[in-house]
Amino acid sequence: xxxxxxxEQAMDKLEETLKRMESDKLSLDEAxxxxxxxxxxxxxxVQRLDEARKKIEVRAETEPTA
Amino acid sequence: MIKPEEAQRPFTVTELANEIRRSxxxxxxxxxxxxxxxxxxxxxxxxxxxxxxxxxxxxxxxFADDSRRVTTLPEDGQVFIFRGRVDFFGKTGKLSxxxxxxxxxxxxxxxxxxxxxxxxxxLEGAFDPARKRRLPFLPHNIALLTSPTGAVINDLxxxxxxxxxNMGIVVYPVQVQGAGAAMSVARALxxxxxxxxxxxxxxxxxxxxxxxxxxxxxxxxxxxILDSRLPVVTALGHTSDRTVADLVxxxxxxxxxxxxxxxxxxxxxxxxxxxxxxxxxxxxxxQRFSQEDDRLRSLRMRLLRWLSTLIQRPTERLAHxxxxxxxxxxxxxxxxxxxxxxxxxxxxxxxxxxxxQMSQARLNATRGEERIERALANRFGEQARRLQSxxxxxxxxxPESVLTRGYSITxxxxxxxxxxxxxxxxxxxRVTIQLGSGKLAGRIEEVSx
Numbered sequence: 001x002x003x004x005x006x007x008e009q010a011m012d013k014l015e016e017t018l019k020r021m022e023s024d025k026l027s028l029d030e031a032x033x034x035x036x037x038x039x040x041x042x043x044x045x046v047q048r049l050d051e052a053r054k055k056i057e058v059r060a061e062t063e064p065t066a
Numbered sequence: 067m068i069k070p071e072e073a074q075r076p077f078t079v080t081e082l083a084n085e086i087r088r089s090x091x092x093x094x095x096x097x098x099x100x101x102x103x104x105x106x107x108x109x110x111x112x113x114x115x116x117x118x119x120x121x122x123x124x125x126x127x128x129f130a131d132d133s134r135r136v137t138t139l140p141e142d143g144q145v146f147i148f149r150g151r152v153d154f155f156g157k158t159g160k161l162s163x164x165x166x167x168x169x170x171x172x173x174x175x176x177x178x179x180x181x182x183x184x185x186x187x188x189l190e191g192a193f194d195p196a197r198k199r200r201l202p203f204l205p206h207n208i209a210l211l212t213s214p215t216g217a218v219i220n221d222l223x224x225x226x227x228x229x230x231x232n233m234g235i236v237v238y239p240v241q242v243q244g245a246g247a248a249m250s251v252a253r254a255l256x257x258x259x260x261x262x263x264x265x266x267x268x269x270x271x272x273x274x275x276x277x278x279x280x281x282x283x284x285x286x287x288x289x290x291i292l293d294s295r296l297p298v299v300t301a302l303g304h305t306s307d308r309t310v311a312d313l314v315x316x317x318x319x320x321x322x323x324x325x326x327x328x329x330x331x332x333x334x335x336x337x338x339x340x341x342x343x344x345x346x347x348x349x350x351x352x353q354r355f356s357q358e359d360d361r362l363r364s365l366r367m368r369l370l371r372w373l374s375t376l377i378q379r380p381t382e383r384l385a386h387x388x389x390x391x392x393x394x395x396x397x398x399x400x401x402x403x404x405x406x407x408x409x410x411x412x413x414x415x416x417x418x419x420x421x422x423q424m425s426q427a428r429l430n431a432t433r434g435e436e437r438i439e440r441a442l443a444n445r446f447g448e449q450a451r452r453l454q455s456x457x458x459x460x461x462x463x464x465p466e467s468v469l470t471r472g473y474s475i476t477x478x479x480x481x482x483x484x485x486x487x488x489x490x491x492x493x494x495x496r497v498t499i500q501l502g503s504g505k506l507a508g509r510i511e512e513v514s515x
Contacts, residue, residue, distance in 0.1 A: 006202060006203065006204065007203060007204035007336070008202065008203030008204055011203070011339075011340075011343075014343055014347075015343065018343060018346050018347060018350065021347075021350045021351075021354065022346070022350060028354075028358050031354050031358075035347070035350070035351050035354070038347050039347070042340070042343065042344060042347065045336075045340050046340065048204060049204075049333060049336055049337065049340070050232070051206070051232070053206070053207065053232050053233065053234030055232070055234065055235065056223070056234075056235045056236075056237065057234070057235070057236045057237065057263070058214065058236075058237040058239065059236060059237065059238050059239075059257070059261070059263075060239070
């Protein structure tokens with residue numbers, strides 16, 4: 001589920017999680033979970049930024065056969 | 067009947083067909099004006115349609131090669147000027163107008179038609195900002211729908227990789243002008259959506275005249291953009307007017323550079339913001355843990371205190387219970403009774419002892435008989451002395467002593483009654499006279515009062 005997040009989603013989640021952590025309203029368990037989540041979102045963000053991508057691909061225009 | 071001179075040799079159908087074709091040859095490079103109907107794309111990439119003027123009708127064909135060259139593709143209901151030649155197809159027995167160029171009959175009319183298209187799309191809400199798809203913040207891959215040659219694709223690629231060095235680019239080469247352009251663009255848009263290699267589409271060309279840009283004003287392209295699941299960014303050149311494609315697209319840019327910046331964030335900016343969050347995360351974690359550490363320590367203290375009181379109470383209760391239990395145990399009961407017995411014995415003993423002591427004491431007290439005797443003796447002595455003195459007084463007061471002093475007592479001789487007065491005596495009365503020593507008997511001779 002989390003693995004499918006886009007950079008922006010992960011970033012939003014990271015920001016939201018950080019805000020929750022900074023609000024001091026979390027129980028310790030929640031804070032630990034939030035920290036884990038935040039780390040996870042952070043990793044996803046980094047991963048998304050550095051994902052090795054096919055640099056350029058040219059899709060030849062094929063004449064439709066139908 | 068066929069006359070003999072006429073029937074030297076009959077034409078085969080093919081020969082006649084060829085004859086017809088030959089005779090039609092002069093009908094080349096013709097211009098014909100007519101309204102299009104029944105526009106249909108064939109399997110070989112050609113187009114079949116009819117050209118009519120309300121009275122007559124011609125079948126027409128636009129071959130695939132020519133279709134790529136023409137400025138615009140004919141559309142049903144529209145009047146165009148077609149250039150081409152007439153040909154006869156032996157296989158189908160049909161006569162067709164082979165179109166090699168299509169021109170708008172009237173640009174003004176075309177513009178009016180365009181306005182009509184815009185109105186229609188507007189009514190459908192196709193230009194509604196709310197309908198527009200959001201561009202991905204950070205796309206995985208970007209599809210570039212543009213001419214594979216030229217400055218546009220280079221500018222796009224440069225801008226994208228300048229901002230984001232490892233961004234993936236998928237190029238879908240399309241015809242950006244000519245009659246086949248609209249179809250080519252529409253097809254590429256569909257392919258993009260089907261293949262899902264990219265998550266945003268940039269539709270670009272380097273501007274051009276109204277006619278050159280015509281493909282981007284067609285309903286075909288407009289519909290393909292509207293149907294696209296992926297957001298479409300247009301970058302059709304800063305010199306051209308806004309096209310329908312711009313209006314229905316999800317983001318409108320003018321230049322490839324602008325479009326590149328629009329679809330890709332700067333990686334450096336992202337890294338900076340990510341680093342800032344990393345710092346916040348670290349700080350937050352450290353802070354929270356030290357805070358929790360403190361809390362934990364204080365909680366531990368409280369817990370210890372609470373535990374000790376918690377244990378204390380049951381311990382006390384247990385002790386009480388043990389004591390209660392012991393009280394109830396037969397051993398203890400016997401013990402208790404024995405104790406009570408012992409106590410009673412002790413009390414009895416002490417009571418007896420006390421009594422004995424008291425008796426003893428009393429006894430001891432009676433043992434002072436000497437004292438009693440002494441007291442008695444004293445008493446007796448005193449009494450004796452008193453007796454003596456009283457005796458002496460008695461002696462002194464006794465008639466005998468009075469008598470001894472000369473006094474006498476006269477008594478009636480008969481009754482012995484003391485005669486204290488003369489009146490009590492009578493003449494001749496016999497009397498006895500007691501003297502201090504001895505007695506006399508006499509008779510009264512005279513009474514004097």
